[in-house]
Amino acid sequence: MRTWTRAVPAAMGALALALALTGCNDLGSGKNRGGSGSQASGSGTNADEKKTFRLGEEGPEQESDMQKSSGAKYTVTPTEVRTGTKADMDNSGLRKDKEDGPQIPVYVWSTLTHKSGPAMEVGDMDDDLVIRADSGLRTRALLVMLGAAKWPNCPEPDTEKKLSPGQSEKICTAFLIPEGQKPTAVEVTRGFHNEPLEWPVAG
Template identity: 60%
Template structure:
């Protein structure tokens, strides 16, 4: 990230869908390792490189958070050991670099507590600034 600190980009969530318990069961995750029952939330986002040095996709989407109707916030799922698969939401190529003017449409998976609903997608802006927020419709 240090090499691209002067680069600029935009993040635009375009679609949010909540998955099912069946998606969780088929995901390949060890459900016993999770803190309680969870369901996936799939967030499709358009990332656009505006200026500066080329940037990896992984440097552009790391500040996204899903906020639930219970005011819980969760970052994107990161699988360290093994892998997880989701219907119609392929894992993004986080190493792919975008140059000025290029865009990428990615899907990112978040896990929320079963029974809660995704209320908004937020882009955190550090400790002292309020996050940008896109309300989830439906």
């Protein structure tokens, strides 16, 4: 199922409205997309294909399924994961609905590398990043719809920046998980027909 988590402005002087998409049965679809990744056409996953990596290890090439960058190939390399604090949440400019319960941010640093084909926007390359918590909860990146959320040492990436073959961009992405839980892996979803790639988080 899909659960929409809403955030309301913490103060009139720091307006921010955010949506976080969580759940475990629909994350393969990407944001408003029917599939993504190098095998999203439904050809299936090779049983011998490597799907688990160490943080800092580059994942396999993915192929864009966006019309404007059709045929472009890129890689995602999660490099660091850090769990934020309640103070980070309190100072972010966001206030969660009471029904969602207390939440804390998780920061994921990644390197996106354009390998070949037409130029791609950064926001299309990190679109399939997911954090898996120790409860089994899987959540996509926080999506700020109005205003901006502020996180320590995790600047908002320029999602509209275009990368050409050979270019890379280092970004930080913020996720929200329930307070008391811990991130166990970074995942890259690859449509309904392929298992996600994963980078386990130590500790």
